[in-house]
Amino acid sequence: MNSLELTSRQKEIIEIVKINGPVTGDSIGQKLLLTRSALRTDFRILVELGYIESKPKKGYIFKTDNIKSKMLINTDIEVKDIMSPSVSVEESISIHETIVMMFSKDVGSIFVTSGKFLKGIVSRKDLLKVVMGKIDTEKTPVSLVMTRVPNVIFTEKNDKIRDAVKKLIEHQIDSMPVIEKNGNNYEVIGRITKTNIAKLFLEIFQ
Known part of the structure; x- marks a missing residue:
């Protein structure tokens, strides 16, 4: 029921x-x-x-x-209730360092920031394409291959989980940054992933 x-x-x-x-x-x-x-x-x-x-x-x-x-009762669980810590790198970091970070943290995507503000996102698929090319990954900053704001799909901490799930499904992505708006900038405060959603449903049905 x-x-x-x-x-x-x-x-x-x-x-x-x-x-x-x-x-x-x-x-x-x-x-x-x-x-x-x-x-x-x-x-x-x-x-x-x-x-x-x-x-x-x-x-x-x-x-x-x-x-x-x-x-x-009302499916009013909010993103902040189940979000994970963000995994991010500075936009000046090299592609090589980003790949190392991605595998050490075992994540499918990494947020690219300047200080605490979101600048873009890069996925394993993005990095795989780069590695297969002729780019020098140790000298090239990750900012050159990331998907940039405002094209990044994000959610906010007070958004309902059902709305976050819709975004993940509609845009066929595995994770999104959780942001707080600060003027024209987006401060990254966490991440919401399909794994977060799966854990939530596991808890519900136990």
């Missing part, structure tokens, strides 16, 4: 618990003009799915610390 399959009554129960918890089943019933026994099945389903928790002698509480509950 996901958020789209919840009944309107179950959604009302979640909101009541979220706002008033801990709250007893009787109190919830009074707000919905129903008896506690009439809501017993709804309570059981919501507890089993991790939306709410039953506390002895206290009533029901909203499980705010449960990432699974957050996803199931």
